[in-house]
Amino acid sequence: MVIRRAEERDIPAVAHLLEQVARVHAMGRPDIYRPGTKFTVQELAEELKGTVFVAELEGRVVGHCFCKIVRHAPCGNMAAHSSLYIDDLCVDEVCRRRGVGRALYRHAREYAAAQKLDSVTLNVWAFNTAAMEFYASLGMTQQRIIMEDRLNAEAE
Numbered sequence: 001m002v003i004r005r006a007e008e009r010d011i012p013a014v015a016h017l018l019e020q021v022a023r024v025h026a027m028g029r030p031d032i033y034r035p036g037t038k039f040t041v042q043e044l045a046e047e048l049k050g051t052v053f054v055a056e057l058e059g060r061v062v063g064h065c066f067c068k069i070v071r072h073a074p075c076g077n078m079a080a081h082s083s084l085y086i087d088d089l090c091v092d093e094v095c096r097r098r099g100v101g102r103a104l105y106r107h108a109r110e111y112a113a114a115q116k117l118d119s120v121t122l123n124v125w126a127f128n129t130a131a132m133e134f135y136a137s138l139g140m141t142q143q144r145i146i147m148e149d150r151l152n153a154e155a156e
Contacts, residue, residue, distance in 0.1 A: 004056070065088070082118050
């Protein structure tokens with residue numbers, strides 16, 4: 001397996017993976033997400049200029065990890081801190097449980113350490129228990145929990 005920076009030639013494969021992510025979100029929270037893609041081809045090309053890693057197996061892109069460096073200046077009672085925020089990590093449905101996600105995460109974590117960041121963070125939806133279990137198996141712990149009171153849940 002090869003983990004590398006994403007390139008423009010990876011757009012079709014990454015777009016396919018993003019469709020899988022969108023499908024999971026639309027099924028889990030149809031009140032918030034619609035089926036479809038997150039980016040246009042042009043927007044995806046711009047995103048790939050940032051910190052996006054892909055995993056290749058046998059010459060085929062089978063996973064991606066979109067990352068952003070976030071730096072917080074000290075403010076009020078908050079100390080300065082920095083993190084590598086994983087905006088999206090996906091492994092192709094047909095390649096799961098083969099170490100691809102773990103390799104992508106390790107690569108992102110090593111990148112964060114090399115950048116001298118304080119942590120790696122991400123968000124995961126409560127309905128996505130498989131993802132939560134996966135991230136816990138990597139040693140990640142809950143930092144905070146967002147609560148909601150769905151006012152129109154009865155109408156769904």
